[in-house]
Amino acid sequence: MNKIIVYCISILVLISIQTKGQQQIKGTVFESVEEKNKPLPGVNIYWLGTQAGTVSDENGQFKIPVNNNSHVLIFSFVGYENDSLHIHNNKETVSHVLKTNRTLDEFEVVQRAKTSYVSRMSTLNSINITSGELVRAACCNLSESFETSASVDVSYSDAVTGAKQIELLGLAGIYTQILGENIPNLRGLANSFGLMYIPGSWMESIQVSKGSSSVLNGFESISGQINVEMKKPAESEKFFLNLYQNQMGRSEININTKASLSQKFKTMLLAHFSNQSSKHDGNHDGFLDEPLYTQYNFFNRWDYNTPHFEFQFGIKALYENRRSGQLSFRAELPRDTSNGFGIKLNTRRYETFLKTGYIFLSRPATSLGIQQQLVYHGFDSYLGLNDYKAEQFSYYLNALFQSYFADTRHTYTTGFSLIYDKFNENLNDSLYDRVERVPGAFFQYTYSDGTKLNVIAGLRADHHNEFGLFVTPRLHLRYSLNPHTIIRISAGKGYRSANVLAENVSLLASSRLIVFRENPRLEEAWNLGINLSKHFDINNRELTLSVDAYRTDFINQVIVDRDTDINRVLVYNLDGRSRANSFQVEANYELINGLSATAAVRYNDVKMTYGNQLLEKPLVNKYKGLISLSYVTNLKKWQFDLTTQFNGQTRLPSTTELPEQYRLSEYSPRYTIVNAQVIKYFRKWNVYLGAENLTNFKQHHPIIAAHDPYGKYFDSSIVWGPVYGIKVYTGLRYTIE
Amino acid sequence: MKMKIVISGLLLSLLLSGVLVFSQEKASKTEKVIIKTSAVCQQCKDRLEKHIAFEKGVRAVSLDLETKELTVEFRTGKNTKEGLKKAVTKVGYDADELEADPKAYEKLPACCKKDAPPH
Numbered sequence: 001m002n003k004i005i006v007y008c009i010s011i012l013v014l015i016s017i018q019t020k021g022q023q024q025i026k027g028t029v030f031e032s033v034e035e036k037n038k039p040l041p042g043v044n045i046y047w048l049g050t051q052a053g054t055v056s057d058e059n060g061q062f063k064i065p066v067n068n069n070s071h072v073l074i075f076s077f078v079g080y081e082n083d084s085l086h087i088h089n090n091k092e093t094v095s096h097v098l099k100t101n102r103t104l105d106e107f108e109v110v111q112r113a114k115t116s117y118v119s120r121m122s123t124l125n126s127i128n129i130t131s132g133e134l135v136r137a138a139c140c141n142l143s144e145s146f147e148t149s150a151s152v153d154v155s156y157s158d159a160v161t162g163a164k165q166i167e168l169l170g171l172a173g174i175y176t177q178i179l180g181e182n183i184p185n186l187r188g189l190a191n192s193f194g195l196m197y198i199p200g201s202w203m204e205s206i207q208v209s210k211g212s213s214s215v216l217n218g219f220e221s222i223s224g225q226i227n228v229e230m231k232k233p234a235e236s237e238k239f240f241l242n243l244y245q246n247q248m249g250r251s252e253i254n255i256n257t258k259a260s261l262s263q264k265f266k267t268m269l270l271a272h273f274s275n276q277s278s279k280h281d282g283n284h285d286g287f288l289d290e291p292l293y294t295q296y297n298f299f300n301r302w303d304y305n306t307p308h309f310e311f312q313f314g315i316k317a318l319y320e321n322r323r324s325g326q327l328s329f330r331a332e333l334p335r336d337t338s339n340g341f342g343i344k345l346n347t348r349r350y351e352t353f354l355k356t357g358y359i360f361l362s363r364p365a366t367s368l369g370i371q372q373q374l375v376y377h378g379f380d381s382y383l384g385l386n387d388y389k390a391e392q393f394s395y396y397l398n399a400l401f402q403s404y405f406a407d408t409r410h411t412y413t414t415g416f417s418l419i420y421d422k423f424n425e426n427l428n429d430s431l432y433d434r435v436e437r438v439p440g441a442f443f444q445y446t447y448s449d450g451t452k453l454n455v456i457a458g459l460r461a462d463h464h465n466e467f468g469l470f471v472t473p474r475l476h477l478r479y480s481l482n483p484h485t486i487i488r489i490s491a492g493k494g495y496r497s498a499n500v501l502a503e504n505v506s507l508l509a510s511s512r513l514i515v516f517r518e519n520p521r522l523e524e525a526w527n528l529g530i531n532l533s534k535h536f537d538i539n540n541r542e543l544t545l546s547v548d549a550y551r552t553d554f555i556n557q558v559i560v561d562r563d564t565d566i567n568r569v570l571v572y573n574l575d576g577r578s579r580a581n582s583f584q585v586e587a588n589y590e591l592i593n594g595l596s597a598t599a600a601v602r603y604n605d606v607k608m609t610y611g612n613q614l615l616e617k618p619l620v621n622k623y624k625g626l627i628s629l630s631y632v633t634n635l636k637k638w639q640f641d642l643t644t645q646f647n648g649q650t651r652l653p654s655t656t657e658l659p660e661q662y663r664l665s666e667y668s669p670r671y672t673i674v675n676a677q678v679i680k681y682f683r684k685w686n687v688y689l690g691a692e693n694l695t696n697f698k699q700h701h702p703i704i705a706a707h708d709p710y711g712k713y714f715d716s717s718i719v720w721g722p723v724y725g726i727k728v729y730t731g732l733r734y735t736i737e
Numbered sequence: 738m739k740m741k742i743v744i745s746g747l748l749l750s751l752l753l754s755g756v757l758v759f760s761q762e763k764a765s766k767t768e769k770v771i772i773k774t775s776a777v778c779q780q781c782k783d784r785l786e787k788h789i790a791f792e793k794g795v796r797a798v799s800l801d802l803e804t805k806e807l808t809v810e811f812r813t814g815k816n817t818k819e820g821l822k823k824a825v826t827k828v829g830y831d832a833d834e835l836e837a838d839p840k841a842y843e844k845l846p847a848c849c850k851k852d853a854p855p856h
Contacts, residue, residue: 048779071802071803072779072802084778084779086777086778086802086803087803634796634797635790635795635796635797635798636787636790637790637791682791683788683791737844
């Protein structure tokens, strides 16, 4: 009891001391223009790891109260490198020169202790998932990296192929633009399986931005953007090995190495191998619960950096084969209705990119960048009696020039882009060949008064060889009401050219016939969003509360209708309304020393016009919840993670025309998924043991008419829950720095 | 079903072993020492704390970047101040009067080197 009283008194004393001696540090920030120092207004200055911050005034001067918790001042400003400064003497006046940013990347990553956070400075509602967050779910590739994230959902597209898709703001993954280091990637044919082509141990961090995004990366993002930063030779470990094994027979090996040819010229090799070779049919429907597969994946990159020139070159190669379907299928026998239902999905993908950047040292915040990418994607498959072969050849070019008007509060980026795609698709000997050429130009203006207001206004115009000219306006505002409360508003348009077959490979594993009622037009939508984030100081720890509301309105959408006709999948352009509302509340707090918690709830209301009725989009959870706990022991030797996801009901596609025994209820049930993991750290390596789906929840009959795959009613595409129950995995990571 | 039991058993034993490790460490006497280092930035701090945490007997470690002083709490009998100082030099930093191990120093991130621009 006495102890508690003493403790309380000492806290009171501490608080009074803190409020009493509010010393201030004064200083000036400069930028270097033609070797002369010029005052730099609008620079964000804050104490590392705290919320206490200020902004430099028009003469570059600032005042900041001394902080007892931190001695390191962080300087941060668009177009400049983030910098830190140690304050050793509180009475000294600080003068500091900021260096021009030497990276081409548009995302700034601010070093913080949190593993997943919304950058306070960012104008966009962008969540950064760091490598620290990625290890919380040990498995294995991009599709499995969002288990601890409240904003992005990942689900299986069907019960047989293992294809996964993400969902953002209640909309399918096709409406989220995926970038690999700011170059659009996984477009077209890669859409269904692409998330599995980026191994977890290749990724350094992921940035998820919700709603309309910047015009610099093209017109394609509608519901949001996911950027994946890969490991880079400059910051990565010399050698890294990751081994993974789960009880279903999935094995993975990842090896990363790097070499420096000189101080400026560095290379890195990343290799991945994964394999699933044991067959499982836990629900006894005669179909494999998860496909057998083998994937070989290589990435070699070369970076060359000098103070004013930057060069990055990379080459990737992937080969994957998947086998799935009925256990009774014999690949050596002819594929007909007397054989089992077999599935083969083979992928070959080669990518190369080249990024060059030139930084004008004489003028701050001024640079020129050119991004180029070449991709070949080959897909060879059969699903039962359906044969689908496809090839895509793509070229991407984006040239950006960045500079400023009057002073660096007003910056702009302008440039042009070219997208070229050649598709050759063959479905059961019907050819769907096409070429898309889209040249475009863009201009984006960024204003930052440094204290309160940031504005990004962008406009681009693109010309599609088939769909003609179209204009993409986008606007972002960030306003901080006070240092603890930030409002972000975004509005913008997005477009997309649909690749119906490649995006719906899963539908080929059903008896339904895909029927194009008309030629798909360019998809077009408006997205509006508002985000409010507030930071509270409770018991000297920060509680972050974030509230989002987003709305997407489609002007045109390619509807893939599974409701109107039970024997067919109808493809047509939207005639009527289609909209998605998404509302989310998320809170983050460190409950006790080392134990951090995230809790989130989301409500999605997604409706589309099918035929002539406005219906809820099937297989979208109306409600979703997440509680995620992470505990790290004092010396960071142990880490415990526990994530619980609550999944609400989803509407199922109409089955009323099916014979009674195959009919499903109108809605799927609610269910809960629990994942847990333990990591033990050693000096150079760590071991992990974890389990997914601890409550062993399963969708019991994921395939309709599984015993009659060549009959009229077979359908494997109505999947709303896990097909497989508890999955236990273990593995290790070994690092040489 | 059997699988489930085995799995929950495994998870439980891992958790328990963690708890046991902590309770054991609390049992014996500890000593607190302060070592003056040459660490300069946040990266240095993370690096040094991580490595010293894995030295024998260490129960708590923290670096004050302002004073460059590393405070280490360790179990007497398991380690000595000299041993810890040597460990600091092997991570690449000076420890009191001892100079950093040159090989380890070479491997330090740019911001931790002595010729890095003043912080």
